Amino acid sequence: MAIRVKVMRRPEREVSYLRATLKGMAVTFSHLLQPKVTMQYPEETAQEGFWHLSSRWRGTHRMLTDEQGRAKCVACGLCPQICPANCIKLVPGEDEDGHRYPLIYEIDEFRCVFCGYCQEVCPEEAIHVGVHYENAEYQRERFVYDLERLCAQTHPVSTLWDPSDPRGE
Amino acid sequence: MTPELKGLLLVSAIKVLLVFVALLVGVLVVIWVERRGAGFMQDRLGPNRVGPLGLLQNVADGLKNLVKEEVVPARADRVIFYLAPLMSFVTALILFAVIPFGAPLPPFDVTLPLLGRVVHEGPIPLMVADLPVGFLFIIAISSVAVYGITLAGWASNSKYSLLGGLRASAQMISYELALGSSLIVVLLLAGNVMLSEIVAAQQRMVWFVFAATLAYLMLHIAAFAETNRLPFDLPEAEAELVAGYHAEYSAMKYAMFPLSEYVALITMSAFITTLFFGGWDIPFTAWDEQAAATWSLGAVLRTSMTALVFLGKTFFFVWVFVWVRWTLPRFRYDQLMFLGWKVLLPTALAYIVVMATAVLVLERWGIAQDWKYGLILFLVNVPLVAAVVFGLDRRRVLAGTQRRVPMEG
Numbered sequence: 001m002a003i004r005v006k007v008m009r010r011p012e013r014e015v016s017y018l019r020a021t022l023k024g025m026a027v028t029f030s031h032l033l034q035p036k037v038t039m040q041y042p043e044e045t046a047q048e049g050f051w052h053l054s055s056r057w058r059g060t061h062r063m064l065t066d067e068q069g070r071a072k073c074v075a076c077g078l079c080p081q082i083c084p085a086n087c088i089k090l091v092p093g094e095d096e097d098g099h100r101y102p103l104i105y106e107i108d109e110f111r112c113v114f115c116g117y118c119q120e121v122c123p124e125e126a127i128h129v130g131v132h133y134e135n136a137e138y139q140r141e142r143f144v145y146d147l148e149r150l151c152a153q154t155h156p157v158s159t160l161w162d163p164s165d166p167r168g169e
Numbered sequence: 170m171t172p173e174l175k176g177l178l179l180v181s182a183i184k185v186l187l188v189f190v191a192l193l194v195g196v197l198v199v200i201w202v203e204r205r206g207a208g209f210m211q212d213r214l215g216p217n218r219v220g221p222l223g224l225l226q227n228v229a230d231g232l233k234n235l236v237k238e239e240v241v242p243a244r245a246d247r248v249i250f251y252l253a254p255l256m257s258f259v260t261a262l263i264l265f266a267v268i269p270f271g272a273p274l275p276p277f278d279v280t281l282p283l284l285g286r287v288v289h290e291g292p293i294p295l296m297v298a299d300l301p302v303g304f305l306f307i308i309a310i311s312s313v314a315v316y317g318i319t320l321a322g323w324a325s326n327s328k329y330s331l332l333g334g335l336r337a338s339a340q341m342i343s344y345e346l347a348l349g350s351s352l353i354v355v356l357l358l359a360g361n362v363m364l365s366e367i368v369a370a371q372q373r374m375v376w377f378v379f380a381a382t383l384a385y386l387m388l389h390i391a392a393f394a395e396t397n398r399l400p401f402d403l404p405e406a407e408a409e410l411v412a413g414y415h416a417e418y419s420a421m422k423y424a425m426f427p428l429s430e431y432v433a434l435i436t437m438s439a440f441i442t443t444l445f446f447g448g449w450d451i452p453f454t455a456w457d458e459q460a461a462a463t464w465s466l467g468a469v470l471r472t473s474m475t476a477l478v479f480l481g482k483t484f485f486f487v488w489v490f491v492w493v494r495w496t497l498p499r500f501r502y503d504q505l506m507f508l509g510w511k512v513l514l515p516t517a518l519a520y521i522v523v524m525a526t527a528v529l530v531l532e533r534w535g536i537a538q539d540w541k542y543g544l545i546l547f548l549v550n551v552p553l554v555a556a557v558v559f560g561l562d563r564r565r566v567l568a569g570t571q572r573r574v575p576m577e578g
């Protein structure tokens with residue numbers, strides 16, 4: 001098979017970088033004077049002012065609780081099952097009345113890919129991903145959130161993308 | 170020691186110290202301008218946290234570089250590896266020695282404690298060394314600067330660095346020629362290579378940017394290549410060569426390269442100012458040109474005003490360099506060579522012929538070297554510049570840049 005060389009016809013005669021240079025310089029200069037979009041982070045945060053997080057933002061998790069302050073989770077095992085990062089550790093327990101509850105419920109936020117499947121799959125609307133981004137810690141171990149910590153989170157929960165309402169209206 | 174020698178040494182020491190400190194502070198300021206300017210052009214703020222307006226950010230970065238770990242590649246040529254950053258830094262610093270940055274100060278004859286009688290005869294030129302070889306020195310030393318880069322690339326024993334170094338030397342050769350030949354015109358006009366004389370000649374006539382516009386344009390283009398800045402930063406070319414010649418450098422040895430780049434940037438701007446924009450000359454006035462014979466408030470004021478004007482002009486060119494850097498993409502290698510060898514060099518040579526003829530004719534006519542002389546040369550320059558712009562614009566003056574030939578197939 002003969003090798004075919006495709007010759008690109010570049011528009012050689014027609015272009016001039018002189019003009020483009022001047023035009024570019026005008027563009028950069030005009031941007032010099034335009035308002036800036038930088039967020040002065042520690043002083044300004046995304047909750048206030050010009051910047052806001054989408055309500056569909058998927059951040060660190062939050063476990064919702066019932067009126068008695070217990071986690072809504074019934075230890076059905078769906079979220080560890082669906083989690084693509086395999087980062088949810090669930091050990092189910094059962095009380096005298098036969099109610100199931102999580103003995104251990106831990107999410108390793110380092111392994112989590114924030115897909116939000118756990119929220120989608122949960123039959124009890126217990127586990128949620130949250131609208132939150134300030135997660136810094138001093139130790140790696142602190143990124144494994146246990147049940148108590150998950151319940152104690154107060155940030156708003158994410159409203160995941162709804163296929164029947166794609167624009168969130 | 171005679172009082173004269175003492176005076177010379179004292180004055181030189183003060184000037185060296187002054188220029189050195191001013192350059193280093195200037196570098197910090199220029200890097201700050203570059204980073205914040207880049208930010209502003211990209212609709213963000215740039216570093217604004219350390220110190221007022223972020224001015225101390227570079228001090229912090231310098232400290233960080235000082236305490237960082239030095240890494241030397243295992244198979245590197247150690248001696249040259251250590252020598253290369255020094256070479257580019259020192260050559261960049263030395264260049265400023267011959268640039269006059271203000272009107273001369275009057276002579277003095279005083280008796281100081283400890284030193285005794287100190288005499289300086291004749292006005293004190295505000296430059297570290299008023300070398301008789303003037304800008305030839307600058308051209309010579311600035312081509313030594315490329316050794317720093319090339320050797321850095323070679324000594325690192327890394328393919329990317331080597332490519333960067335090779336590019337640097339090829340680029341330097343292509344542009345050194347255009348730069349040198351464009352300066353011949355300045356030489357013709359001033360009749361002298363001493364930078365102080367060139368400034369004086371511009372005070373007599375007009376600024377050489379008007380009398381030798383094309384030479385200025387070529388010098389400015391070549392200056393981008395000389396200082397390895399965008400659009401000609403091929404030795405570094407972080408997108409292709411990781412970081413080019415300094416890819417293997419770390420800590421302070423690495424910091425030497427950007428430092429020398431910025432020193433060279435300042436020097437180049439000062440050089441352009443001196444050769445084409447009247448140096449420390451304040452336009453439309455003559456009071457700054459009369460040398461003072463005795464110390465007075467006026468003499469000091471005159472010198473400081475001219476130094477300020479010089480600073481302002483230099484800073485303007487620094488700003489142009491920054492502005493262009495954040496506007497233009499990097500040239501392809503063949504484009505760079507094309508521009509250097511096929512456009513700039515022939516233009517420069519032709520320009521020398523034209524300007525030499527013009528100067529000769531003016532001499533025959535016996536026209537004195539004053540502003541009329543400059544005006545005539547300016548009128549000679551206008552059509553030349555127009556022709557070059559027309560040619561560079563690929564012989565089109567009207568259509569826009571966005572037009573593309575539709576591709577077939």
Ligand code: SF4
Pocket residue numbers: 079082083084085086087088107111112113114115116117118119129
């Ligand atoms: S968001 Fe996705 S990855 Fe993270 S815990 Fe839930 S299911 Fe697992």
Ligand code: SF4
Pocket residue numbers: 072073074075076077078079080090118121122123124125126127
């Ligand atoms: S899916 Fe919901 S109820 Fe089931 S284990 Fe997970 S959090 Fe608990």
